[in-house]
Amino acid sequence: MYIGIDLGGTNIAVGMVDDNGKILAQESLPTLSGRSYKEIVKDMAALCEKVAQQSGHSMKDVDAIGIGSPGAIDSKNGVVVFAGNLKFEKAPIAGEMKKYFNIPVHLENDANAAAYGEYAVCGHDAESFVFITLGTGVGGGIIIDGQIYRGFNGAGAEIGHMTLKMDGHPCTCGRKGCFEVYASVTALIEQTSQAMKEDPETMMNDWVRENGHVSGRTAFECAVKGDAAAAMVRDEYIRYIAEGVISIINIFQPDMLVIGGGISKEGDVILKPLKDYVSKGDFNKFMEKTNIQTAKLFNDAGIIGAALAAKNNI
Amino acid sequence: MYIGIDLGGTNIAVGMVDDNGKILAQESLPTLSGRSYKEIVKDMAALCEKVAQQSGHSMKDVDAIGIGSPGAIDSKNGVVVFAGNLKFEKAPIAGEMKKYFNIPVHLENDANAAAYGEYAVCGHDAESFVFITLGTGVGGGIIIDGQIYRGFNGAGAEIGHMTLKMDGHPCTCGRKGCFEVYASVTALIEQTSQAMKEDPETMMNDWVRENGHVSGRTAFECAVKGDAAAAMVRDEYIRYIAEGVISIINIFQPDMLVIGGGISKEGDVILKPLKDYVSKGDFNKFMEKTNIQTAKLFNDAGIIGAALAAKNNI
Numbered sequence: 001m002y003i004g005i006d007l008g009g010t011n012i013a014v015g016m017v018d019d020n021g022k023i024l025a026q027e028s029l030p031t032l033s034g035r036s037y038k039e040i041v042k043d044m045a046a047l048c049e050k051v052a053q054q055s056g057h058s059m060k061d062v063d064a065i066g067i068g069s070p071g072a073i074d075s076k077n078g079v080v081v082f083a084g085n086l087k088f089e090k091a092p093i094a095g096e097m098k099k100y101f102n103i104p105v106h107l108e109n110d111a112n113a114a115a116y117g118e119y120a121v122c123g124h125d126a127e128s129f130v131f132i133t134l135g136t137g138v139g140g141g142i143i144i145d146g147q148i149y150r151g152f153n154g155a156g157a158e159i160g161h162m163t164l165k166m167d168g169h170p171c172t173c174g175r176k177g178c179f180e181v182y183a184s185v186t187a188l189i190e191q192t193s194q195a196m197k198e199d200p201e202t203m204m205n206d207w208v209r210e211n212g213h214v215s216g217r218t219a220f221e222c223a224v225k226g227d228a229a230a231a232m233v234r235d236e237y238i239r240y241i242a243e244g245v246i247s248i249i250n251i252f253q254p255d256m257l258v259i260g261g262g263i264s265k266e267g268d269v270i271l272k273p274l275k276d277y278v279s280k281g282d283f284n285k286f287m288e289k290t291n292i293q294t295a296k297l298f299n300d301a302g303i304i305g306a307a308l309a310a311k312n313n314i
Numbered sequence: 315m316y317i318g319i320d321l322g323g324t325n326i327a328v329g330m331v332d333d334n335g336k337i338l339a340q341e342s343l344p345t346l347s348g349r350s351y352k353e354i355v356k357d358m359a360a361l362c363e364k365v366a367q368q369s370g371h372s373m374k375d376v377d378a379i380g381i382g383s384p385g386a387i388d389s390k391n392g393v394v395v396f397a398g399n400l401k402f403e404k405a406p407i408a409g410e411m412k413k414y415f416n417i418p419v420h421l422e423n424d425a426n427a428a429a430y431g432e433y434a435v436c437g438h439d440a441e442s443f444v445f446i447t448l449g450t451g452v453g454g455g456i457i458i459d460g461q462i463y464r465g466f467n468g469a470g471a472e473i474g475h476m477t478l479k480m481d482g483h484p485c486t487c488g489r490k491g492c493f494e495v496y497a498s499v500t501a502l503i504e505q506t507s508q509a510m511k512e513d514p515e516t517m518m519n520d521w522v523r524e525n526g527h528v529s530g531r532t533a534f535e536c537a538v539k540g541d542a543a544a545a546m547v548r549d550e551y552i553r554y555i556a557e558g559v560i561s562i563i564n565i566f567q568p569d570m571l572v573i574g575g576g577i578s579k580e581g582d583v584i585l586k587p588l589k590d591y592v593s594k595g596d597f598n599k600f601m602e603k604t605n606i607q608t609a610k611l612f613n614d615a616g617i618i619g620a621a622l623a624a625k626n627n628i
Contacts, residue, residue, distance in 0.1 A: 151567025253465025287467035
């Protein structure tokens, strides 16, 4: 039995997870970012006790705790080196957690944890596995031979910050033209807003009046209803994703590549055109092709992945 | 003792290589591409005998033979699945070679072999190692935990075909904006020719009159002499390389990244501005940085890498 913790800027989500990656009980608390790491770990520990009990067990049944955290992570030493949205600098999270429970505690970057969750539950036969998650930014995770690939310094798999359009739109990282600037949901919302400005007649304007604000769903939903401007936004957005996916495939030729984040719930609406575009552009013309899928675990990937990464790390 | 074979579209180069990657004897023959794989392997076998003798040994002293070949390679089965410039389709090179010498024969993609050579000789402490070779095209090789990373189908590490400028200049692969279209020597020559057209006063025109044709050296040599147009070509070319290198670092955070190909002979002229540009753009702001170097083995990387990959594969 394992506990997985998804530590985010807004919430701390904690789950009791069995050996197969099933969540048996789950609880959360607001992170109240700005607090010291000691206060936050105290809440995490209380949530651990709670989910263990709720699942009909106790902390004695827990073999290891896994924590997924945003930011620059030193997994080896269990330290959050820097995390802007948590206001952490050199926070020894794993060591602090071990003061509460004397069992192995494994700290992982949150995108790596989510990737490992998808891998362990849905892609466990894959020799090489890449996860790309499209959210506020674009995150990534790489699993090779069953192990999370972190790079020598632990800062690898920042797939959102490979170049897609050199000298293109500015990115929050300080560069221009990163994949994230075109393929994140933030980017989709901007692309949608831009199209609405350019075409006052588009159905997307009505959608926004009904729903209050532009979202990642605006263009997708209006496109289905036959709106041409919305279809253009959707198709161009998928083309951006596809170009990044082709880069990743040409580099890794992974067994399996999984697209996660809210947008992946669109399923075949996004997957079919994405696969078509990728299969035309992929450099590999002679060998078997990468299996491209949408994520299966959605919001649970962080908890499940952190728990199973801890299991794998024991 | 090992034999390394660098099978190219123009020449077959064969070398006797010791355990440390030193070439003891080396011979070559023209490939005469268009011949059957059996005829080509016959020449390769004759060259093996020759270099073994020249080094004061015989084939009995050879533990394994490594072959690096361009194209889509099935290393597991020793088959060149497709190689346009050799006009090979499903050529069972390794099996054919074993008819001459009953020792292990390992077939590898040529860029992977060169990468492994640079890794084994110059980067053997690196946990993760990426090699980018700038030539007619842009090739790549990835070594993780001492093993060549090929992807599940053997077609991985095509770093030249990650996107650098989506919707940019057309690439030979059928897509647009690949890294190769901006960072290959072919691209540099085009960029140089373009600058010469735009500025008839540039010293590069004199250089070409003296040397007969535009080459990858034109802009670099004229820039050193103070020609502004040449310096612009050189600096922009380095910026293209740097943008690709940043993408690779953000994805892999390798211990070591090595730039190969003829242009790498420029040494610090290319390395210093490249490192400066990369260190400003790299997403990693908190962890140790990748060690970026130029290649050390140059033309011998193929032979040495093929030999040592065979050694590693026994």
